[in-house]
Amino acid sequence: MLERSELAENALHSLHDEDYDLAFNTQNLNANTMIFTGGRKPRSLDGDWNFCVDLLDTGLRQKWFNLVPMAPEDRTEPWDYDPYMGETVPVPSNWQMLKEKWYFFEGSAWYTRSVDMAPLPANRRRFLRVGAAQYDCKVFVNGKFLGNHYGGSTPFFVELTDDLTPGRNWIMFCVNNTRTLDRVPMRNTDWFNYGGIYREVAIYETPATVIRDMFLHLDDAGNISAQITVDGPADSAHVSIPDLGINVAMELRAGKGSCSISAAPDLWSPDSPRLYDVTVTAGPDTVSDRIGFRRIERRGTEIYLNGEKLFLRGISVHEDDEILGKVTNETDLRRRFADAAALGCNFLRLAHYPHHERAAQIADELGFLLWEEIPVYWAIDFANPATRRDAENQLRELIRRDRNRASVVIWSIGNENPDTDARLDFMRGLADIARQEDPSRLLSAACLVNHAKLRIQDRLADYIDIIGLNEYYGWYEENFDELALIGKNSAPVRPVVISETGADADISSQGPANGLFSENYQSDVYRRQIDTLQTLDYVKGISPWILYDFRVERRQNIFQRGRNLKGLIAGDKTTRKAAFGLLAKHYASRTEAENCK
Ligand code: GCU
Numbered sequence: 001m002l003e004r005s006e007l008a009e010n011a012l013h014s015l016h017d018e019d020y021d022l023a024f025n026t027q028n029l030n031a032n033t034m035i036f037t038g039g040r041k042p043r044s045l046d047g048d049w050n051f052c053v054d055l056l057d058t059g060l061r062q063k064w065f066n067l068v069p070m071a072p073e074d075r076t077e078p079w080d081y082d083p084y085m086g087e088t089v090p091v092p093s094n095w096q097m098l099k100e101k102w103y104f105f106e107g108s109a110w111y112t113r114s115v116d117m118a119p120l121p122a123n124r125r126r127f128l129r130v131g132a133a134q135y136d137c138k139v140f141v142n143g144k145f146l147g148n149h150y151g152g153s154t155p156f157f158v159e160l161t162d163d164l165t166p167g168r169n170w171i172m173f174c175v176n177n178t179r180t181l182d183r184v185p186m187r188n189t190d191w192f193n194y195g196g197i198y199r200e201v202a203i204y205e206t207p208a209t210v211i212r213d214m215f216l217h218l219d220d221a222g223n224i225s226a227q228i229t230v231d232g233p234a235d236s237a238h239v240s241i242p243d244l245g246i247n248v249a250m251e252l253r254a255g256k257g258s259c260s261i262s263a264a265p266d267l268w269s270p271d272s273p274r275l276y277d278v279t280v281t282a283g284p285d286t287v288s289d290r291i292g293f294r295r296i297e298r299r300g301t302e303i304y305l306n307g308e309k310l311f312l313r314g315i316s317v318h319e320d321d322e323i324l325g326k327v328t329n330e331t332d333l334r335r336r337f338a339d340a341a342a343l344g345c346n347f348l349r350l351a352h353y354p355h356h357e358r359a360a361q362i363a364d365e366l367g368f369l370l371w372e373e374i375p376v377y378w379a380i381d382f383a384n385p386a387t388r389r390d391a392e393n394q395l396r397e398l399i400r401r402d403r404n405r406a407s408v409v410i411w412s413i414g415n416e417n418p419d420t421d422a423r424l425d426f427m428r429g430l431a432d433i434a435r436q437e438d439p440s441r442l443l444s445a446a447c448l449v450n451h452a453k454l455r456i457q458d459r460l461a462d463y464i465d466i467i468g469l470n471e472y473y474g475w476y477e478e479n480f481d482e483l484a485l486i487g488k489n490s491a492p493v494r495p496v497v498i499s500e501t502g503a504d505a506d507i508s509s510q511g512p513a514n515g516l517f518s519e520n521y522q523s524d525v526y527r528r529q530i531d532t533l534q535t536l537d538y539v540k541g542i543s544p545w546i547l548y549d550f551r552v553e554r555r556q557n558i559f560q561r562g563r564n565l566k567g568l569i570a571g572d573k574t575t576r577k578a579a580f581g582l583l584a585k586h587y588a589s590r591t592e593a594e595n596c597k
Contacts, residue, residue, distance in 0.1 A: 007066055008077050014061035021060055024138050024174075027389070029149040029156040031396035035127050035204065035212050035231075038404075039279070039288030042129070042202030045171070048088040049197075050112040052081050053095070054174070057108050064110065065140040065172050083112040083172060091201055092131070094194040094325035104553070111173040111197060119166040123208040123284075126160045131199025131356070133175045134326070135183060140172040150390045151184070152177070153319075153353035153375070154397035160203070173197060182384050184391045185377040190564060191318055191352065192551040194326040199356060209234045209283035212255075215403050216278060217440040218293045224261040225440075226280075231255055234283035241265075241276050252282065267306045268292025268406040270346045273367035275406070292364055292406030298442055298465045303495050303540050305369075305409070311594065312369060312497055312541025313587040314347035315340055315568070319355050320550035322571050328356045335573060337366050339547060343568070343580065344587030349499060349543035352377050352415050354398040363407035370405070371444065371468075371499075371543065373412035374398055376430070382422035391426070392433055399437040411438070412499075414445040414460070416470055424459050431463045444468045446499040454482055455489035456496065466540075467492055468499035473532075474525035475503040480532070487536040495540035501529050502545040502566040505577050506559035517559040519577050522566075526579040530586045544583060548573050 014020055058080050059065070069084040089095060095102040095109055120126060130137060134152035138145065141163045149156035163169075177195030179187040209232030216239070219225040224244075228237040230252055237257050240247045244265055250257040266274040275290040297304045304310060317336055319326045333356070340348055348368055350359060353375040363370050374394045381387045395413065402408050413430040417423050427445065434443050446468035447458035461467050473483040505511070505522035512518040526544070533539050549567035556562060563571060568580040 005077060007063060011062045017061065021057060024060060024145060024148060025136070026147050027150050027393070028147040029139065029158055030393045031400055033157050033159070034155070034397065034400055035157055035206065035210055036214055036287045037129060037204060039286065040204050040206070042200075042204055045113065045115065045201040045203060046091050048113075049091050050083055050085065051087055051089040051095070051109065053102060053105050053107065053109045054081070055105070055107040059108065059110050059174060065145065066143050068143070069170070081110070083110060084170070089196075092198045092327050093196055094134075094198050094327060095196045096192070096194055097323065097325040097327075106178050106193060106195065108174055108176040109195065111175065113171060115164070115169045115171055115203070117164045117166060117169055120161065120164070120205075124161075125206045125208060125210060126164055127204045127206065127210075128158045128160050128171070128201070129155060129204060130173075130197060130201050131155050133173065133197045134177045134193075134195050136176040137197070138174040140174070142169055151394040151397065153355070154394055155199070155357070155401060156397070182381050182387045182390075184380060184387060184394060185352070185375040186379050186381065188378055189352070189375075190552055190554065192320065192325075192553060198325065198327045207284035208232050209285050211237070211280060211282050211285050211287045213400055214280045214287060214289070215438075216291050216293075217403070217438075218265075218295050219260060219440070221260070222295075224263045224265070224293060225258065226250065226261060227256075227258045228252070228280060228282065229256050230282040230285070232283065232285075234285075237280060237282040240279045240281075243276050263293075265293040268294040268364075269306055270367035270369060273365060273406070275364060289404050290364070291404050294406050296409040296440070296442055298495060301492065301495050301538050301540070303442070303466065310540070311590060312347035312543070313345050313590060314349055314371075314497075314541055314543030315343055315345050315583075316349040316351050316500060316543045316546045317548070318351055318546060318550045319353075320548070321573070322551075325551075328358070330358065333358055333362055336547065337362060337368060339569060339573075340368065341366075343584045344591060347371070347541060347543060349373075351546075354394075354401070357401055360402050360405035360407050364405050368407055369409045370407045371410040371412055371497075372398060372402060372408050373415065376414040376417065376427070378416055380417065380423070380426070382420065382426040388426055388429065391430060395430055395433055396437055399434065403438045403441075408441065410442050410444050410466060412444045412446065412468060413464070416446055416448055419448070419458050419460070427460050428463050442466050444497065444499075446470045449486055451477070453489070454485050456486060456492050457490075461492065461494060465494060467494050467496045469496055470500035470545075471498065472501055472503075474528055480528055483529075483532045484535065487532075487538075490538070492538050496536075496538050497541035497543065498533060498539055499543055500545040501542070502526075504560065504565040505579070506565050507570055507575065507577055511559060517565065519579075523578045523582055526582045530582065534586075544568070
């Protein structure tokens with residue numbers, strides 16, 4: 001007879017326990033546990049991790065994380081998975097892209113690897129950073145549950161100072177990408193539900209005093225505002241910007257300090273993306289970043305960059321790749337910006353969730369303006385406090401991750417949400433948080449047109465700076481003439497950005513020659529959109545949907561076959577459709593007109 005262990009008894013008990021997961025949903029890994037990583041040296045944990053899918057959460061029920069490494073022949077109990085051996089997957093990756101059998105898998109999956117650690121010197125700390133895991137990521141170290149993180153596109157941190165021991169340690173993640181009624185986004189999205197740990201994983205070692213956050217921006221008076229948050233003993237922090245001859249100290253109270261520094265930096269702009277090396281020290285800790293200083297403002301219905309009127313010549317992009325899934329890399333990102341440049345863009349809408357942090361860093365360097373957003377998308381359980389906490393945390397994490405990026409000029413808090421009282425209350429809360437976290441940027445959301453009254457009418461407009469408008473006249477709305485009517489019927493007191501418009505085009509050999517889903521039809525929609533939009537003087541930017549075709553489960557007609565084909569470039573990220581040239585020509589003419597002013 002096999003000896004019955006406590007674990008075995010638990011395995012039996014767990015068959016009848018449907019509250020098995022409650023203890024593992026603390027969501028204690030959140031915006032408040034982030035540390036600043038600029039200038040720190042990461043120890044990468046990327047590479048092969050042991051992996052298995054776990055559709056019924058057998059791992060949490062049987063507590064696989066309590067298993068200790070052992071040769072199979074020495075095991076005395078017949079476990080349903082041994083985390084210390086078996087199949088492996090590369091991190092970062094989306095499991096759907098690795099094996100056909102996982103393409104539509106939605107559930108939990110386990111990642112396990114060993115990490116050999118040297119003894120931690122006195123007065124040092126260790127933090128684990130996960131760049132992104134879709135959606136719920138539970139962390140176990142040497143069999144101990146340390147917490148979990150909700151949100152599929154923002155980084156999170158776990159302090160491991162007291163949990164990693166000298167020698168071999170085991171780290172396990174249980175990642176769950178199930179779409180549920182209380183998550184953000186909810187169950188229904190027009191993008192593929194990739195799962196897994198799909199951005200970099202690393203360990204950082206810091207002094208006992210660690211700089212958790214630094215935020216520098218140009219304030220309304222044209223001075224550099226610096227805010228620092230420190231965890232650990234330190235009475236002051238120092239900010240150094242050598243190229244501006246700045247080296248100032250600020251007092252820290254309860255770990256926080258701020259100051260306004262008189263300076264006259266060369267202002268960052270798409271034409272002159274000037275970045276400054278910034279170093280911040282607090283006690284023994286030092287971090288750094290490359291920051292551009294600029295001013296983005298709204299005055300009435302105009303957008304101003306550094307005091308000059310701005311029109312946003314944009315394009316929308318998803319994080320999606322035929323091979324990589326939602327994983328991105330330097331080549332993929334730089335190709336995206338090169339294609340946007342070829343279109344004549346100065347602006348990209350990074351839809352519908354926070355993209356990899358490298359996107360904004362590269363945009364800073366190349367000189368693109370960005371709209372970044374959280375996935376408060378379509379239907380959301382707006383009345384659910386847990387959902388609200390999740391959305392608010394994702395917003396804080398996005399803003400704290402990217403608020404030193406000059407390229408980011410707009411935070412967007414929603415996309416095509418129904419205009420209900422619960423939604424308005426939820427979104428007003430998000431708007432307040434965004435402004436608390438970052439008063440230096442504009443706020444937007446992609447709203448819907450009031451098709452009954454044919455006018456721009458969304459109660460959220462009163463709480464944001466820029467009204468994003470998704471309109472698909474010529475595609476979902478057949479009566480194109482209504483678009484111009486909306487213009488006449490509306491008198492928005494804020495700038496409007498057409499945050500989406502477009503049409504599908506299948507340019508494969510199966511694609512139609514004419515009519516819906518043909519390249520000709522997409523071109524015709526772009527011609528008519530461009531002709532109409534340029535007559536609407538309250539439109540201060542457009543970001544048509546979308547740069548590349550992308551994967552999505554819900555589109556299965558004979559042309560789409562699991563893709564959204566509104567790309568101006570096919571899913572190969574190479575083959576341009578005719579409408580690409582039409583938009584590029586329009587942007588070139590706009591640029592020429594602006595240069596002639
Ligand atoms: C919507 C939505 C997008 C979607 C697009 C489409 O506006 O915001 O996420 O992909 O329309 O229908 O193609």
